[in-house]
Amino acid sequence: MEQPQQETVERYSRQMVLGCFGVESQRCLSRARVLVVGAGGLGCPAAMYLAGAGVGALCLLDRHGDCVERSNLHRQIAYNDAVVGVDKAEALAQFVRNLNPRCDVQRLDSKQHGVGICAANAEQMVQGFDVVLDCTDNVMSRYVLSDACALQKVPLVSGAAIGTDGQLSVYCSSGAKDDDTPCYRCVHPVAPPQHCVGSCDSAGVLGPVPGIIGTLQAIEAIKVICGASFVGAEPLRRKMLLFDAMDCSFRTMKLRARNSACIACSSNSTSTQNRITRVNEYDYDAFLMGDSAGDSAAAAPAI
Amino acid sequence: MEQPQQETVERYSRQMVLGCFGVESQRCLSRARVLVVGAGGLGCPAAMYLAGAGVGALCLLDRHGDCVERSNLHRQIAYNDAVVGVDKAEALAQFVRNLNPRCDVQRLDSKQHGVGICAANAEQMVQGFDVVLDCTDNVMSRYVLSDACALQKVPLVSGAAIGTDGQLSVYCSSGAKDDDTPCYRCVHPVAPPQHCVGSCDSAGVLGPVPGIIGTLQAIEAIKVICGASFVGAEPLRRKMLLFDAMDCSFRTMKLRARNSACIACSSNSTSTQNRITRVNEYDYDAFLMGDSAGDSAAAAPAI
Amino acid sequence: MVRVELCFGGGLEALLGGQKRTPVDVPDECRTMGKLILWIRDTLISERHDMFMKDDCVRPGILVLINSSDWELEGTTQYVLEPGDSISFISTLHGG
Amino acid sequence: MVRVELCFGGGLEALLGGQKRTPVDVPDECRTMGKLILWIRDTLISERHDMFMKDDCVRPGILVLINSSDWELEGTTQYVLEPGDSISFISTLHGG
Numbered sequence A, B: 001m002e003q004p005q006q007e008t009v010e011r012y013s014r015q016m017v018l019g020c021f022g023v024e025s026q027r028c029l030s031r032a033r034v035l036v037v038g039a040g041g042l043g044c045p046a047a048m049y050l051a052g053a054g055v056g057a058l059c060l061l062d063r064h065g066d067c068v069e070r071s072n073l074h075r076q077i078a079y080n081d082a083v084v085g086v087d088k089a090e091a092l093a094q095f096v097r098n099l100n101p102r103c104d105v106q107r108l109d110s111k112q113h114g115v116g117i118c119a120a121n122a123e124q125m126v127q128g129f130d131v132v133l134d135c136t137d138n139v140m141s142r143y144v145l146s147d148a149c150a151l152q153k154v155p156l157v158s159g160a161a162i163g164t165d166g167q168l169s170v171y172c173s174s175g176a177k178d179d180d181t182p183c184y185r186c187v188h189p190v191a192p193p194q195h196c197v198g199s200c201d202s203a204g205v206l207g208p209v210p211g212i213i214g215t216l217q218a219i220e221a222i223k224v225i226c227g228a229s230f231v232g233a234e235p236l237r238r239k240m241l242l243f244d245a246m247d248c249s250f251r252t253m254k255l256r257a258r259n260s261a262c263i264a265c266s267s268n269s270t271s272t273q274n275r276i277t278r279v280n281e282y283d284y285d286a287f288l289m290g291d292s293a294g295d296s297a298a299a300a301p302a303i
Numbered sequence C, D: 001m002v003r004v005e006l007c008f009g010g011g012l013e014a015l016l017g018g019q020k021r022t023p024v025d026v027p028d029e030c031r032t033m034g035k036l037i038l039w040i041r042d043t044l045i046s047e048r049h050d051m052f053m054k055d056d057c058v059r060p061g062i063l064v065l066i067n068s069s070d071w072e073l074e075g076t077t078q079y080v081l082e083p084g085d086s087i088s089f090i091s092t093l094h095g096g
Ligand SMILES: [Zn+2]
Pocket: A150, A182, A183, A184, A185, A186, A187, A258, A259, A262, A263, A264, A265, A266
């Protein structure tokens, strides 16, 4: 009978044989704890490829009560008609458990039952993970997640897609002295006006476009996890990738360094407690409402 | 009870609402016949996203008797432990049938039972398709498929991946007078020496790397199928995309135009019969063996 | 006059009738990024100006690139255009 | 001497110890692509020359790029190097 270890070696053999990756990188993956927030068009391929590659623990989080709809199926390829109506993060967890039984897959439940990630619980949520993937679909979640990752010094692989466009970057320093990676808030200090924010549901999206960005998020997460073991690999820090499916063009832009005055990620160590207090007391609703107070969308729990 | 048509509208609503795509492009997809050759790391995401997007008919072809192995699972995300040992094209067909029951999914069987695509049957195989995806893993299949597509004037979306690198291009003119798209043979007139050809099995591959290229192949196929209905979309003709996962860099290179003396795609209409004869009588084995006659690998059926 | 290329992306191209790349000749008196933005609003954009600007600058949620660099690295509104520069305005995406 | 950047990819970088980008000063007498290839073989590549060349030219299966263009569009071996050119040698991939 086949030994469990032989089975594992066989499963990952095509990665371990790769000179720059090797056994050591595979070991890094097997010890890694990864949080994927958002189980939609980005989260599906990201979670599938991360489980396939062999991360040790994969936690999935989506808005509680967010269920698979038929209009998701063209781009959220872990689902099919049989799971329409099923809780999304649970359906994705089931898929990736089958894909790789060696991966410890959990559907993360927020402390406050019935709520996804939000300002009140985000910091605890991201604590202890080696990397977090932002696969969400709204502005508030993006700030809440980045603030939490900045405080906890957890690297954040952030992807976004809409229409025929996609964007990708790795935010938040891991805490190393010379790491000047900005957080999401450093690059986007002011939230966009609500009337300028589109969603895949309202503006539409070509199915495979989030597929590209979600799969790239898996690659960036692998590089962040493996670090120097993955020889020559460089995560997309202080860079943003811009994808346009119309002509299959990709551009890489250089991003600003961390802002030393950023309320979330400032490196001024004397103010750590201050920072935490400031972020915890931060009024996300007011920040997001900006020019359109009265719109109740921003008051809803984020995922 | 829900009407079939309502169900279809709901399924594709997020694509149809996209201004540049619209109902007309969705209709083009629903009428399209697509052949995916190779059910591995490229073929899995390509077939999944094409079925999700709503192509009318999807035919899958792999080497007969090529079955899912555990070492495939890290990158071939349509499979899991339950289908180890199952015929690959059949397993992929089953997956995409579940993903979209509205898509007519066939596992294409070669005329000669027990053989995949080869010089003797390739031209008949590709006939009648709107686009063919080259998701194969060997040199011979790439020439055989391209020659067949060149003769039949079927556009060929060609992807390749190994290690942490990927390549993508659209080959073969659709037959329009001013279309100077080269075929694979125009760009690669001489086959590489066998000792310079790596495979994912021997050289290794990072799991999500073929995922990027296969998903991009789905996007390019959608653009080829929809043509002018997909307003502003430009397939990657006379261009090749080069992907390096190590630093997440993408480069686009300009390719040469069609070679007017190419034995497969020359536009000289007086020689059409000549061309067909020349390609049909072409000695692929001798071509590929080049500097290493005696190696029997090239004599095996390609896919 | 200084000739530069303007790029609009991430959906912002809708403000220019879908055009993603536009070569333009910018008058000498508008050679700083701060003035270029006003010139674009007045010359190229015919409606929905609030999708592009807020309070005399680019609205929050638009990434501004000077030759593939974040404009924060190039002096933002103070940057002086050079012939051949490529200036991009890319809307930040939030969908998934 | 003319300073150009050499890029190796698709696995060919193994011939240069894994280095993908190398700035080099090419002697004036090697300014054509034909001569550059011989110069690279003799100066930069220490082993497995048959992975790079065949019969005094680049072996089949290597894409040669001159500033992101297929070298067939630039005169192949006859092209004369300009300072700042980027010359790439990319191995064609066949895996899937
Ligand atoms: Zn910050």
